[in-house]
Amino acid sequence: MSDIREQNLRDALIDLAASRSTDADSRLCSRDYHPRTTRARWPAAGMAGTVIAAVAATVVVLLSSAAPRAFAYAGWSSLPTTPTRSAVAAATVWCNAMIGAGKRLTGNPVLSEARGKYTAAVYTNPSAGWYDVCLSDGTATGTAVGSGHGIFALAAPGPDQLGLPAGGESTAPGFPGTVSDYRGKTPAWWSALASSTGAGKSIVPQSKESLQATSDMGIEHYLVGLAGQNVRSVRLLFEQGVTVDATVRRGWYFAWWPGAALPARIAVTRNTGARTTSPDPVTVGWEQACSTGYQQTGSCGVFATGLRQVTTSADH
Protein backbone atom coordinates (compact mmCIF):
# COMPACT_ATOMS: atom_id res chain seq x y z
CA MET A 1 0.00 0.00 0.00
CA SER A 2 1.47 3.37 -0.96
CA ASP A 3 2.21 6.18 1.50
CA ILE A 4 -0.86 8.02 0.25
CA ARG A 5 -3.04 5.02 1.02
CA GLU A 6 -1.42 4.67 4.41
CA GLN A 7 -2.23 8.30 5.11
CA ASN A 8 -5.78 7.63 3.99
CA LEU A 9 -5.88 4.74 6.42
CA ARG A 10 -4.70 7.02 9.23
CA ASP A 11 -7.38 9.55 8.40
CA ALA A 12 -10.04 6.88 8.17
CA LEU A 13 -9.10 5.39 11.55
CA ILE A 14 -9.16 8.82 13.17
CA ASP A 15 -12.54 9.49 11.60
CA LEU A 16 -13.85 6.13 12.75
CA ALA A 17 -12.67 6.70 16.33
CA ALA A 18 -14.23 10.14 16.32
CA SER A 19 -17.58 8.71 15.26
CA ARG A 20 -18.16 6.89 18.54
CA SER A 21 -20.24 8.30 21.35
CA THR A 22 -18.26 9.92 24.16
CA ASP A 23 -20.75 8.94 26.86
CA ALA A 24 -18.50 6.12 27.97
CA ASP A 25 -15.62 8.52 28.64
CA SER A 26 -17.48 10.34 31.37
CA ARG A 27 -18.75 7.08 32.83
CA LEU A 28 -15.23 5.76 33.02
CA CYS A 29 -13.99 8.92 34.71
CA SER A 30 -16.81 9.09 37.21
CA ARG A 31 -16.08 5.76 38.84
CA ASP A 32 -14.07 5.28 41.97
CA TYR A 33 -11.45 2.66 41.19
CA HIS A 34 -9.73 2.40 44.56
CA PRO A 35 -6.34 1.70 43.05
CA ARG A 36 -3.91 -0.32 45.07
CA THR A 37 -1.24 2.14 46.18
CA THR A 38 0.86 -0.26 48.17
CA ARG A 39 2.36 -3.62 47.47
CA ALA A 40 0.07 -6.64 47.95
CA ARG A 41 -0.34 -7.55 51.57
CA TRP A 42 0.46 -11.24 51.43
CA PRO A 43 4.06 -12.24 50.83
CA ALA A 44 4.53 -15.28 48.64
CA ALA A 45 6.46 -17.14 51.30
CA GLY A 46 4.26 -18.67 53.97
CA MET A 47 1.11 -18.04 51.99
CA ALA A 48 -0.51 -21.33 52.90
CA GLY A 49 -0.05 -20.82 56.59
CA THR A 50 -1.37 -17.31 56.38
CA VAL A 51 -4.45 -18.50 54.54
CA ILE A 52 -5.19 -21.10 57.15
CA ALA A 53 -4.81 -18.53 59.89
CA ALA A 54 -7.16 -16.17 58.07
CA VAL A 55 -9.84 -18.82 57.71
CA ALA A 56 -9.55 -19.79 61.34
CA ALA A 57 -9.83 -16.18 62.39
CA THR A 58 -12.93 -15.83 60.27
CA VAL A 59 -14.67 -18.72 61.95
CA VAL A 60 -13.88 -17.34 65.37
CA VAL A 61 -15.32 -14.00 64.45
CA LEU A 62 -18.38 -15.57 62.90
CA LEU A 63 -19.22 -17.40 66.06
CA SER A 64 -18.48 -14.62 68.46
CA SER A 65 -20.47 -11.76 67.01
CA ALA A 66 -24.02 -11.30 68.07
CA ALA A 67 -25.51 -8.56 65.92
CA PRO A 68 -24.63 -6.75 62.71
CA ARG A 69 -23.22 -3.72 64.43
CA ALA A 70 -20.26 -1.56 63.61
CA PHE A 71 -20.67 -2.05 59.89
CA ALA A 72 -17.54 -1.28 57.97
CA TYR A 73 -19.57 -0.63 54.84
CA ALA A 74 -20.32 3.05 54.82
CA GLY A 75 -23.81 3.84 53.64
CA TRP A 76 -25.05 0.27 53.92
CA SER A 77 -28.76 0.16 54.65
CA SER A 78 -30.88 -2.57 56.16
CA LEU A 79 -33.65 -1.47 53.83
CA PRO A 80 -32.87 -2.15 50.18
CA THR A 81 -33.71 0.32 47.45
CA THR A 82 -34.01 0.00 43.71
CA PRO A 83 -30.66 0.56 41.99
CA THR A 84 -30.25 2.53 38.81
CA ARG A 85 -29.73 0.58 35.63
CA SER A 86 -26.29 2.08 35.22
CA ALA A 87 -25.34 0.96 38.73
CA VAL A 88 -26.41 -2.59 37.95
CA ALA A 89 -24.50 -2.45 34.68
CA ALA A 90 -21.38 -1.17 36.43
CA ALA A 91 -21.57 -3.83 39.12
CA THR A 92 -22.01 -6.50 36.47
CA VAL A 93 -18.96 -5.28 34.60
CA TRP A 94 -16.80 -5.66 37.68
CA CYS A 95 -18.27 -9.04 38.55
CA ASN A 96 -17.69 -10.28 35.01
CA ALA A 97 -14.14 -9.05 35.23
CA MET A 98 -13.74 -11.06 38.40
CA ILE A 99 -15.35 -14.18 36.97
CA GLY A 100 -13.10 -14.03 33.92
CA ALA A 101 -13.41 -16.06 30.78
CA GLY A 102 -15.78 -18.97 30.46
CA LYS A 103 -18.95 -17.47 31.88
CA ARG A 104 -20.46 -14.04 31.77
CA LEU A 105 -23.36 -12.54 33.63
CA THR A 106 -25.62 -11.40 30.83
CA GLY A 107 -29.21 -10.35 30.34
CA ASN A 108 -31.33 -8.99 33.12
CA PRO A 109 -30.78 -10.14 36.68
CA VAL A 110 -33.70 -11.88 38.35
CA LEU A 111 -33.47 -9.27 41.07
CA SER A 112 -31.26 -6.38 41.99
CA GLU A 113 -31.05 -4.08 44.98
CA ALA A 114 -29.01 -1.22 46.35
CA ARG A 115 -27.83 -0.70 49.90
CA GLY A 116 -25.89 2.51 50.12
CA LYS A 117 -23.22 2.61 47.47
CA TYR A 118 -23.39 -1.15 46.99
CA THR A 119 -25.41 -2.74 44.23
CA ALA A 120 -26.30 -6.40 44.28
CA ALA A 121 -27.72 -8.43 41.41
CA VAL A 122 -28.74 -12.07 41.26
CA TYR A 123 -28.34 -13.73 37.90
CA THR A 124 -29.89 -17.12 37.26
CA ASN A 125 -29.75 -19.71 34.57
CA PRO A 126 -32.30 -22.41 35.42
CA SER A 127 -31.51 -24.53 32.37
CA ALA A 128 -27.85 -24.64 33.25
CA GLY A 129 -28.68 -24.91 36.93
CA TRP A 130 -26.56 -22.11 38.28
CA TYR A 131 -27.02 -18.70 39.81
CA ASP A 132 -24.61 -15.94 40.66
CA VAL A 133 -24.74 -13.22 43.25
CA CYS A 134 -22.92 -10.09 42.16
CA LEU A 135 -22.10 -7.47 44.77
CA SER A 136 -20.12 -4.37 43.93
CA ASP A 137 -19.72 -0.74 44.84
CA GLY A 138 -18.68 0.02 41.28
CA THR A 139 -14.98 -0.15 41.94
CA ALA A 140 -12.29 -2.58 41.00
CA THR A 141 -11.64 -3.65 44.55
CA GLY A 142 -15.12 -3.43 46.06
CA THR A 143 -16.56 -6.48 44.37
CA ALA A 144 -17.62 -9.97 45.42
CA VAL A 145 -19.18 -12.78 43.44
CA GLY A 146 -21.00 -15.76 44.92
CA SER A 147 -21.81 -18.66 42.64
CA GLY A 148 -23.88 -21.72 43.27
CA HIS A 149 -25.99 -24.45 41.86
CA GLY A 150 -28.39 -26.98 43.24
CA ILE A 151 -31.34 -24.78 44.08
CA PHE A 152 -32.88 -25.58 40.74
CA ALA A 153 -32.66 -29.30 41.40
CA LEU A 154 -35.00 -28.93 44.33
CA ALA A 155 -38.75 -28.96 44.34
CA ALA A 156 -40.21 -25.49 44.26
CA PRO A 157 -41.39 -24.11 47.60
CA GLY A 158 -45.07 -23.91 48.31
CA PRO A 159 -46.92 -20.64 47.81
CA ASP A 160 -46.38 -19.53 51.41
CA GLN A 161 -42.94 -20.98 51.86
CA LEU A 162 -39.38 -19.97 51.53
CA GLY A 163 -36.94 -22.31 49.97
CA LEU A 164 -34.02 -23.19 52.18
CA PRO A 165 -31.55 -20.47 51.48
CA ALA A 166 -28.14 -20.85 50.15
CA GLY A 167 -25.64 -18.45 51.47
CA GLY A 168 -22.11 -17.42 51.60
CA GLU A 169 -19.75 -15.39 53.61
CA SER A 170 -16.72 -13.51 52.53
CA THR A 171 -13.40 -13.99 54.13
CA ALA A 172 -11.29 -11.85 56.36
CA PRO A 173 -10.36 -8.43 55.06
CA GLY A 174 -7.38 -8.51 52.79
CA PHE A 175 -7.87 -12.12 51.90
CA PRO A 176 -9.21 -12.25 48.39
CA GLY A 177 -10.15 -15.10 46.16
CA THR A 178 -11.33 -18.06 48.20
CA VAL A 179 -13.59 -20.81 47.03
CA SER A 180 -15.74 -22.64 49.51
CA ASP A 181 -17.66 -25.80 48.82
CA TYR A 182 -20.45 -26.13 51.33
CA ARG A 183 -22.10 -28.96 49.47
CA GLY A 184 -22.85 -31.74 51.88
CA LYS A 185 -21.28 -29.81 54.73
CA THR A 186 -22.62 -27.57 57.36
CA PRO A 187 -20.91 -24.22 57.27
CA ALA A 188 -20.07 -22.62 60.55
CA TRP A 189 -22.68 -19.94 60.35
CA TRP A 190 -25.49 -22.41 59.71
CA SER A 191 -24.26 -24.48 62.61
CA ALA A 192 -24.34 -21.39 64.73
CA LEU A 193 -27.89 -20.69 63.64
CA ALA A 194 -28.99 -24.24 64.29
CA SER A 195 -27.38 -24.40 67.71
CA SER A 196 -28.66 -21.02 68.76
CA THR A 197 -32.17 -22.07 67.86
CA GLY A 198 -31.84 -25.37 69.66
CA ALA A 199 -33.25 -27.15 66.67
CA GLY A 200 -30.64 -29.80 67.06
CA LYS A 201 -30.79 -30.63 63.42
CA SER A 202 -28.11 -30.44 60.88
CA ILE A 203 -28.90 -27.99 58.18
CA VAL A 204 -27.30 -29.20 55.01
CA PRO A 205 -27.01 -26.60 52.31
CA GLN A 206 -28.41 -27.69 49.03
CA SER A 207 -26.09 -25.87 46.79
CA LYS A 208 -22.46 -25.57 46.14
CA GLU A 209 -21.30 -22.08 46.85
CA SER A 210 -18.16 -20.41 45.87
CA LEU A 211 -17.30 -16.87 46.69
CA GLN A 212 -14.66 -14.53 45.48
CA ALA A 213 -14.08 -11.18 47.07
CA THR A 214 -11.60 -8.45 46.49
CA SER A 215 -9.40 -6.90 49.08
CA ASP A 216 -11.67 -4.03 50.01
CA MET A 217 -14.48 -6.36 50.93
CA GLY A 218 -14.57 -7.22 54.56
CA ILE A 219 -16.74 -9.83 56.14
CA GLU A 220 -20.23 -9.94 54.79
CA HIS A 221 -22.98 -12.53 54.47
CA TYR A 222 -25.77 -13.06 52.07
CA LEU A 223 -28.82 -15.26 51.81
CA VAL A 224 -30.48 -16.17 48.56
CA GLY A 225 -33.26 -18.61 47.81
CA LEU A 226 -36.59 -19.28 46.19
CA ALA A 227 -39.74 -17.68 47.55
CA GLY A 228 -43.30 -18.91 47.17
CA GLN A 229 -45.71 -16.89 45.06
CA ASN A 230 -47.59 -15.58 48.10
CA VAL A 231 -44.48 -14.27 49.83
CA ARG A 232 -44.46 -10.49 49.81
CA SER A 233 -41.55 -9.66 52.07
CA VAL A 234 -38.85 -11.32 54.10
CA ARG A 235 -37.17 -9.80 57.12
CA LEU A 236 -34.14 -11.22 58.89
CA LEU A 237 -34.21 -10.70 62.63
CA PHE A 238 -30.95 -10.43 64.47
CA GLU A 239 -30.47 -10.29 68.16
CA GLN A 240 -30.71 -6.96 69.94
CA GLY A 241 -33.50 -5.87 67.64
CA VAL A 242 -31.51 -5.39 64.47
CA THR A 243 -33.42 -6.26 61.31
CA VAL A 244 -32.46 -6.60 57.67
CA ASP A 245 -35.11 -6.58 54.96
CA ALA A 246 -34.59 -8.85 52.00
CA THR A 247 -35.50 -8.08 48.44
CA VAL A 248 -38.25 -10.35 47.13
CA ARG A 249 -38.82 -10.46 43.41
CA ARG A 250 -39.71 -12.93 40.70
CA GLY A 251 -39.85 -15.87 43.08
CA TRP A 252 -36.51 -15.16 44.72
CA TYR A 253 -35.42 -13.53 47.93
CA PHE A 254 -32.04 -12.05 48.67
CA ALA A 255 -30.34 -10.05 51.37
CA TRP A 256 -26.81 -9.29 52.37
CA TRP A 257 -25.35 -7.59 55.36
CA PRO A 258 -21.90 -6.60 56.49
CA GLY A 259 -20.27 -8.15 59.47
CA ALA A 260 -20.13 -11.58 60.98
CA ALA A 261 -23.49 -11.74 62.73
CA LEU A 262 -26.15 -14.23 61.74
CA PRO A 263 -29.90 -13.89 61.79
CA ALA A 264 -31.64 -15.63 64.63
CA ARG A 265 -35.08 -15.67 63.06
CA ILE A 266 -36.85 -14.95 59.84
CA ALA A 267 -40.18 -13.20 59.35
CA VAL A 268 -42.24 -13.76 56.22
CA THR A 269 -45.13 -11.54 55.24
CA ARG A 270 -47.56 -12.89 52.71
CA ASN A 271 -49.64 -11.02 50.19
CA THR A 272 -52.61 -11.21 52.52
CA GLY A 273 -50.69 -9.30 55.16
CA ALA A 274 -50.31 -12.33 57.38
CA ARG A 275 -46.89 -12.58 58.90
CA THR A 276 -45.14 -15.74 59.85
CA THR A 277 -42.20 -15.48 62.17
CA SER A 278 -39.97 -18.14 63.52
CA PRO A 279 -41.33 -17.82 67.07
CA ASP A 280 -38.34 -18.16 69.32
CA PRO A 281 -34.91 -19.64 69.36
CA VAL A 282 -36.11 -22.81 71.01
CA THR A 283 -38.77 -23.93 68.62
CA VAL A 284 -37.62 -22.53 65.35
CA GLY A 285 -36.40 -25.17 63.03
CA TRP A 286 -36.58 -26.76 59.70
CA GLU A 287 -39.08 -29.56 59.87
CA GLN A 288 -37.66 -31.59 57.09
CA ALA A 289 -33.99 -31.40 57.77
CA CYS A 290 -31.76 -33.74 55.88
CA SER A 291 -29.95 -36.33 57.87
CA THR A 292 -26.74 -36.35 55.94
CA GLY A 293 -25.36 -35.64 52.57
CA TYR A 294 -26.21 -33.62 49.57
CA GLN A 295 -29.67 -34.15 48.20
CA GLN A 296 -30.13 -33.69 44.51
CA THR A 297 -33.89 -34.11 44.54
CA GLY A 298 -36.78 -34.38 46.92
CA SER A 299 -37.90 -32.11 49.67
CA CYS A 300 -35.48 -33.16 52.36
CA GLY A 301 -34.38 -30.12 54.26
CA VAL A 302 -35.67 -27.79 51.65
CA PHE A 303 -38.43 -25.75 53.10
CA ALA A 304 -38.70 -23.58 56.09
CA THR A 305 -41.98 -25.18 57.04
CA GLY A 306 -40.99 -25.02 60.67
CA LEU A 307 -41.86 -21.36 60.66
CA ARG A 308 -45.08 -21.12 62.60
CA GLN A 309 -47.63 -18.45 62.14
CA VAL A 310 -47.57 -16.42 65.29
CA THR A 311 -49.15 -13.20 64.20
CA THR A 312 -51.55 -12.07 61.58
CA SER A 313 -51.11 -8.43 61.01
CA ALA A 314 -50.50 -5.83 58.44
CA ASP A 315 -47.13 -5.76 56.86
CA HIS A 316 -44.49 -4.21 59.05
Added chain:
Amino acid sequence: MAGVDHSFDRFVVACSRDLMNTAYLLCLDELDAEDLVQECLMCVAKRWWRVRDMDSPRAYARRVLVNLAIDGRGRRSRRSAELAQSRWRNLDLDGEEFEPADDRAQAALESVIARAPLMAALRRLTPHQRTVIILRYFHDLSEVETARALGCRTGTVKSSTARALARLHVLIDPSDGAGRASAAPMQPGKDEP
Protein backbone atom coordinates in the same frame (compact mmCIF):
# COMPACT_ATOMS: atom_id res chain seq x y z
CA MET B 1 -0.71 9.64 57.73
CA ALA B 2 -0.23 10.11 54.05
CA GLY B 3 -2.85 12.03 52.10
CA VAL B 4 -5.27 10.41 49.70
CA ASP B 5 -3.58 9.51 46.44
CA HIS B 6 -5.57 10.91 43.52
CA SER B 7 -2.95 10.08 40.92
CA PHE B 8 -4.97 7.21 39.50
CA ASP B 9 -8.04 9.42 39.13
CA ARG B 10 -5.98 11.93 37.20
CA PHE B 11 -4.56 9.14 35.08
CA VAL B 12 -8.05 7.89 34.19
CA VAL B 13 -9.20 11.38 33.24
CA ALA B 14 -6.13 11.88 31.08
CA CYS B 15 -6.19 8.50 29.36
CA SER B 16 -9.80 7.36 29.17
CA ARG B 17 -10.46 9.01 25.81
CA ASP B 18 -7.33 7.54 24.29
CA LEU B 19 -8.07 4.09 25.70
CA MET B 20 -11.69 4.25 24.54
CA ASN B 21 -10.63 5.23 21.03
CA THR B 22 -8.22 2.34 20.87
CA ALA B 23 -10.72 -0.08 22.36
CA TYR B 24 -13.41 1.03 19.94
CA LEU B 25 -11.15 0.44 16.95
CA LEU B 26 -10.21 -2.96 18.34
CA CYS B 27 -13.75 -4.04 19.16
CA LEU B 28 -15.71 -1.99 16.62
CA ASP B 29 -18.48 -1.89 19.19
CA GLU B 30 -18.96 0.77 21.86
CA LEU B 31 -20.30 -1.49 24.59
CA ASP B 32 -17.54 -4.03 24.11
CA ALA B 33 -15.04 -1.19 24.07
CA GLU B 34 -16.27 0.17 27.39
CA ASP B 35 -16.11 -3.30 28.92
CA LEU B 36 -12.60 -3.70 27.61
CA VAL B 37 -11.41 -0.36 29.00
CA GLN B 38 -12.90 -1.14 32.40
CA GLU B 39 -11.13 -4.48 32.46
CA CYS B 40 -7.95 -2.68 31.53
CA LEU B 41 -8.34 -0.02 34.21
CA MET B 42 -9.07 -2.67 36.79
CA CYS B 43 -5.83 -4.43 35.90
CA VAL B 44 -3.92 -1.17 36.07
CA ALA B 45 -5.55 -0.22 39.38
CA LYS B 46 -4.42 -3.47 40.96
CA ARG B 47 -0.82 -2.64 40.07
CA TRP B 48 -1.00 1.11 40.44
CA TRP B 49 1.55 1.17 43.23
CA ARG B 50 4.06 0.01 40.60
CA VAL B 51 2.59 1.49 37.41
CA ARG B 52 2.47 5.07 38.67
CA ASP B 53 6.25 5.21 38.84
CA MET B 54 6.75 3.96 35.30
CA ASP B 55 8.03 6.25 32.58
CA SER B 56 4.72 5.98 30.75
CA PRO B 57 1.72 4.57 32.61
CA ARG B 58 -0.29 5.38 29.49
CA ALA B 59 1.84 3.05 27.37
CA TYR B 60 1.51 0.35 30.02
CA ALA B 61 -2.28 0.73 30.04
CA ARG B 62 -2.38 0.56 26.25
CA ARG B 63 -0.32 -2.59 26.35
CA VAL B 64 -2.71 -4.15 28.87
CA LEU B 65 -5.63 -3.09 26.70
CA VAL B 66 -4.40 -4.63 23.47
CA ASN B 67 -3.38 -7.83 25.18
CA LEU B 68 -6.78 -8.10 26.83
CA ALA B 69 -8.37 -7.52 23.44
CA ILE B 70 -6.33 -10.28 21.84
CA ASP B 71 -6.80 -12.68 24.76
CA GLY B 72 -10.52 -12.11 24.90
CA ARG B 73 -11.07 -12.13 21.18
CA GLY B 74 -13.30 -15.19 21.29
CA ARG B 75 -16.17 -13.93 23.35
CA ARG B 76 -15.91 -10.33 22.25
CA SER B 77 -15.69 -11.04 18.57
CA ARG B 78 -18.70 -13.33 18.75
CA ARG B 79 -20.73 -10.69 20.55
CA SER B 80 -19.55 -7.97 18.22
CA ALA B 81 -20.43 -10.05 15.21
CA GLU B 82 -23.92 -10.66 16.56
CA LEU B 83 -24.43 -6.99 17.30
CA ALA B 84 -23.06 -5.93 13.96
CA GLN B 85 -25.29 -8.37 12.17
CA SER B 86 -28.40 -7.15 13.95
CA ARG B 87 -27.53 -3.56 13.13
CA TRP B 88 -26.88 -4.26 9.51
CA ARG B 89 -30.26 -5.91 9.20
CA ASN B 90 -31.85 -2.63 10.17
CA LEU B 91 -29.86 -0.51 7.80
CA ASP B 92 -30.27 -0.70 4.08
CA LEU B 93 -27.16 0.81 2.60
CA ASP B 94 -28.98 2.04 -0.47
CA GLY B 95 -31.31 4.05 1.69
CA GLU B 96 -34.42 2.41 0.32
CA GLU B 97 -35.74 1.45 3.74
CA PHE B 98 -34.30 4.36 5.67
CA GLU B 99 -35.66 7.82 5.08
CA PRO B 100 -33.47 10.48 6.65
CA ALA B 101 -35.56 13.08 8.42
CA ASP B 102 -33.40 16.06 7.48
CA ASP B 103 -30.03 17.07 6.09
CA ARG B 104 -28.23 16.24 9.31
CA ALA B 105 -29.73 12.77 9.34
CA GLN B 106 -28.80 12.39 5.69
CA ALA B 107 -25.24 13.42 6.46
CA ALA B 108 -25.12 10.99 9.37
CA LEU B 109 -26.36 8.21 7.14
CA GLU B 110 -23.80 9.01 4.48
CA SER B 111 -21.10 9.08 7.13
CA VAL B 112 -22.12 5.65 8.36
CA ILE B 113 -22.14 4.32 4.82
CA ALA B 114 -18.73 5.85 4.14
CA ARG B 115 -17.23 4.16 7.19
CA ALA B 116 -18.92 0.84 6.60
CA PRO B 117 -16.30 -0.63 4.22
CA LEU B 118 -13.46 0.17 6.61
CA MET B 119 -15.31 -1.32 9.58
CA ALA B 120 -16.20 -4.39 7.56
CA ALA B 121 -12.61 -4.75 6.40
CA LEU B 122 -11.21 -4.32 9.91
CA ARG B 123 -13.53 -7.04 11.13
CA ARG B 124 -12.01 -9.38 8.57
CA LEU B 125 -8.52 -8.98 9.99
CA THR B 126 -7.25 -11.24 12.72
CA PRO B 127 -7.20 -9.57 16.16
CA HIS B 128 -3.43 -9.42 16.01
CA GLN B 129 -3.43 -7.82 12.56
CA ARG B 130 -6.09 -5.32 13.61
CA THR B 131 -4.10 -4.41 16.71
CA VAL B 132 -0.94 -3.91 14.67
CA ILE B 133 -2.76 -1.66 12.21
CA ILE B 134 -4.25 0.44 15.00
CA LEU B 135 -0.97 0.83 16.85
CA ARG B 136 0.97 1.64 13.69
CA TYR B 137 -1.49 3.92 11.91
CA PHE B 138 -3.78 5.31 14.60
CA HIS B 139 -1.19 5.76 17.33
CA ASP B 140 1.70 6.23 14.91
CA LEU B 141 3.92 3.89 16.86
CA SER B 142 7.11 2.71 15.24
CA GLU B 143 7.61 -0.96 14.50
CA VAL B 144 9.85 -1.24 17.54
CA GLU B 145 7.31 0.47 19.80
CA THR B 146 4.52 -1.71 18.41
CA ALA B 147 6.57 -4.83 19.03
CA ARG B 148 7.20 -3.69 22.58
CA ALA B 149 3.50 -3.05 23.16
CA LEU B 150 2.57 -6.47 21.86
CA GLY B 151 5.47 -8.32 23.40
CA CYS B 152 6.57 -9.74 20.07
CA ARG B 153 9.48 -9.36 17.67
CA THR B 154 9.90 -6.45 15.30
CA GLY B 155 9.93 -8.89 12.41
CA THR B 156 6.54 -10.17 13.46
CA VAL B 157 5.19 -6.62 13.42
CA LYS B 158 6.62 -6.04 9.95
CA SER B 159 5.13 -9.18 8.48
CA SER B 160 1.78 -8.69 10.23
CA THR B 161 1.61 -5.11 9.01
CA ALA B 162 2.35 -6.14 5.44
CA ARG B 163 -0.26 -8.88 5.47
CA ALA B 164 -2.87 -6.66 7.11
CA LEU B 165 -2.34 -3.84 4.63
CA ALA B 166 -2.56 -6.25 1.73
CA ARG B 167 -5.78 -7.66 3.14
CA LEU B 168 -7.26 -4.20 3.63
CA HIS B 169 -6.24 -3.29 0.10
CA VAL B 170 -8.16 -6.23 -1.28
CA LEU B 171 -11.19 -5.60 0.92
CA ILE B 172 -11.50 -1.85 0.55
CA ASP B 173 -10.07 -0.77 -2.80
CA PRO B 174 -13.04 0.11 -5.03
CA SER B 175 -11.07 -0.55 -8.17
CA ASP B 176 -10.65 -4.17 -7.15
CA GLY B 177 -13.72 -6.20 -8.00
CA ALA B 178 -12.49 -9.14 -6.00
CA GLY B 179 -12.19 -6.90 -3.01
CA ARG B 180 -15.82 -5.90 -3.14
CA ALA B 181 -16.85 -9.49 -3.45
CA SER B 182 -14.81 -10.36 -0.39
CA ALA B 183 -16.24 -7.56 1.69
CA ALA B 184 -19.84 -8.23 0.80
CA PRO B 185 -20.43 -11.08 3.30
CA MET B 186 -19.66 -8.63 6.09
CA GLN B 187 -22.84 -6.73 5.25
CA PRO B 188 -25.59 -9.19 6.10
CA GLY B 189 -28.22 -6.60 5.42
CA LYS B 190 -27.29 -6.62 1.79
CA ASP B 191 -27.64 -10.34 1.58
CA GLU B 192 -30.99 -10.60 3.29
CA PRO B 193 -33.78 -11.47 0.88
